[in-house]
Amino acid sequence: MTKNDARGGVALWRRIADEIRLDIIGGKVSSGEQLPTEAALAQRFAANRHTVRRAFAVLAEEGVVRAEQGRGTFVNSARRLSYRIGRRTRFSEGLAGQVQDMHGELLSTRLENANASVARGLGLRPGTRVTRLERLSHADGRPLSRGTSWFPYQRFPDIAAVFGRTGSLTQAFAELGITDYSRASTRISARYGTPDEIRDIGLVPGSVMLVTEIVDVDADDRPIQYALTRFPADRLELVV
Amino acid sequence: MTKNDARGGVALWRRIADEIRLDIIGGKVSSGEQLPTEAALAQRFAANRHTVRRAFAVLAEEGVVRAEQGRGTFVNSARRLSYRIGRRTRFSEGLAGQVQDMHGELLSTRLENANASVARGLGLRPGTRVTRLERLSHADGRPLSRGTSWFPYQRFPDIAAVFGRTGSLTQAFAELGITDYSRASTRISARYGTPDEIRDIGLVPGSVMLVTEIVDVDADDRPIQYALTRFPADRLELVV
DNA sequence: TCGCATTTGTGCGTATGTATT
DNA sequence: AAATACATACGCACAAATGCG
Numbered sequence: 001m002t003k004n005d006a007r008g009g010v011a012l013w014r015r016i017a018d019e020i021r022l023d024i025i026g027g028k029v030s031s032g033e034q035l036p037t038e039a040a041l042a043q044r045f046a047a048n049r050h051t052v053r054r055a056f057a058v059l060a061e062e063g064v065v066r067a068e069q070g071r072g073t074f075v076n077s078a079r080r081l082s083y084r085i086g087r088r089t090r091f092s093e094g095l096a097g098q099v100q101d102m103h104g105e106l107l108s109t110r111l112e113n114a115n116a117s118v119a120r121g122l123g124l125r126p127g128t129r130v131t132r133l134e135r136l137s138h139a140d141g142r143p144l145s146r147g148t149s150w151f152p153y154q155r156f157p158d159i160a161a162v163f164g165r166t167g168s169l170t171q172a173f174a175e176l177g178i179t180d181y182s183r184a185s186t187r188i189s190a191r192y193g194t195p196d197e198i199r200d201i202g203l204v205p206g207s208v209m210l211v212t213e214i215v216d217v218d219a220d221d222r223p224i225q226y227a228l229t230r231f232p233a234d235r236l237e238l239v240v
Numbered sequence: 241m242t243k244n245d246a247r248g249g250v251a252l253w254r255r256i257a258d259e260i261r262l263d264i265i266g267g268k269v270s271s272g273e274q275l276p277t278e279a280a281l282a283q284r285f286a287a288n289r290h291t292v293r294r295a296f297a298v299l300a301e302e303g304v305v306r307a308e309q310g311r312g313t314f315v316n317s318a319r320r321l322s323y324r325i326g327r328r329t330r331f332s333e334g335l336a337g338q339v340q341d342m343h344g345e346l347l348s349t350r351l352e353n354a355n356a357s358v359a360r361g362l363g364l365r366p367g368t369r370v371t372r373l374e375r376l377s378h379a380d381g382r383p384l385s386r387g388t389s390w391f392p393y394q395r396f397p398d399i400a401a402v403f404g405r406t407g408s409l410t411q412a413f414a415e416l417g418i419t420d421y422s423r424a425s426t427r428i429s430a431r432y433g434t435p436d437e438i439r440d441i442g443l444v445p446g447s448v449m450l451v452t453e454i455v456d457v458d459a460d461d462r463p464i465q466y467a468l469t470r471f472p473a474d475r476l477e478l479v480v
Numbered sequence: 481t482c483g484c485a486t487t488t489g490t491g492c493g494t495a496t497g498t499a500t501t
Numbered sequence: 502a503a504a505t506a507c508a509t510a511c512g513c514a515c516a517a518a519t520g521c522g
Binding site for chain 2: 486488
């Protein structure tokens with residue numbers, strides 16, 4: 001039981017790819033710019049050139065870089081999106097100006113009993129009936145977030161139907177008599193993507209996800225939504 | 241170039257360990273509770289029992305679980321800390337009540353020229369002289385965060401010395417005439433830990449880090465600090 | 481005390497993936 | 502492209518500790 005080899009279960013080519021992708025997304029190297037030679041990167045990462053090439057192959061597959069024989073490897077694109085969160089920002093507003101097209105997709109709805117976390121978030125007793133919505137949002141055609149929302153069933157028995165018809169939470173609430181609501185709390189954490197998320201959002205295993213856990217309240221401070229939203233951390237950052 | 245084997249460069253034992261750790265930290269299984277048998281988990285993850293055992297070995301090494309021969313494997317403990325961030329919260333306040341002892345350590349100081357990010361954060365021209373501080377904070381004896389701060393040199397030429405003496409940023413600013421300051425912006429992202437962070441904080445390679453990028457301003461809204469702080473995501477969440 | 485089922489701990493052989501030279 | 506070394510993952514078998522009747 002060697003227990004802890006230096007690699008920690010993450011292949012070297014994977015870590016090299018992650019680090020280079022991070023430099024690109026973080027803006028350390030700009031779009032169109034030429035990356036260091038494979039030999040130079042091999043030295044920097046204390047790896048073999050073969051291993052760097054494997055990392056480049058993955059990044060090229062993702063469309064992040066482009067290799068040109070005899071010239072070098074170049075950055076193709078893409079800064080990270082900034083999603084603004086605040087007491088009164090609506091989901092679609094948070095990315096205003098950064099994406100052309102933005103739309104959500106309702107994956108499924110379910111009536112279930114609140115577990116401890118959901119009950120705490122909505123201020124209900126565990127076991128109370130709640131409506132659960134599974135959502136997937138797209139930005140410019142690419143999946144951007146995977147969200148799960150819970151609503152108190154007694155207060156909003158029809159929310160699944162209304163949301164499915166309107167496609168907008170703000171509008172759905174409006175039809176149900178909630179003209180105004182705001183964010184009561186936001187918790188932010190990070191972890192690896194689960195197999196489900198990787199499938200839905202179209203990521204590679206081991207991708208890092210940003211997770212927001214939010215509670216929305218109506219004008220009387222009564223909780224109306226508890227939601228968990230997961231974003232791929234290499235495509236988006238949160239701005240408070 | 242097979243490009244994308246199913247593993248994506250992350251070992252199966254590593255992902256099993258991450259998922260179980262997540263269940264524990266997230267509160268899905270409680271302290272002291274017995275985990276499913278190795279055989280059951282092997283089935284659930286479609287893995288060999290040896291592979292599950294390897295994941296358990298890592299978690300046991302971290303102190304998260306404890307195996308007892310002939311009985312089973314049990315959860316040792318540990319919920320995640322919640323670090324509250326807001327316009328006026330100071331670093332030490334953010335964790336009030338959650339840790340017994342909290343102290344910071346000044347790793348190094350350096351005088352350098354602002355790069356693009358630092359210059360943007362502090363509202364200076366790139367190349368302007370700035371003081372850079374490298375910090376490591378501990379909570380209850382364990383390293384909890386790794387921070388890098390930049391300050392405009394012209395305005396605070398002695399901040400390194402003063403901070404080194406007082407150990408508190410609030411107090412250092414007070415001695416330098418800043419009686420009040422607040423948070424102008426907070427950006428939050430997530431990524432893998434770098435080799436340096438892994439060494440300083442004492443993590444295993446491939447650990448997920450939460451990264452906050454903040455700008456503090458004085459009472460006249462002039463930037464006085466730009467800082468990057470990195471937290472291990474499995475030990476801490478952020479609360480807005 | 482004994483037998484028995486359950487569960488963790490250990491050993492070995494094999495195939496494949498990773499990384500270097 | 503090929504040879505090599507090591508890590509990962511699987512399958513099978515058996516030992517050791519525990520709890521129970």
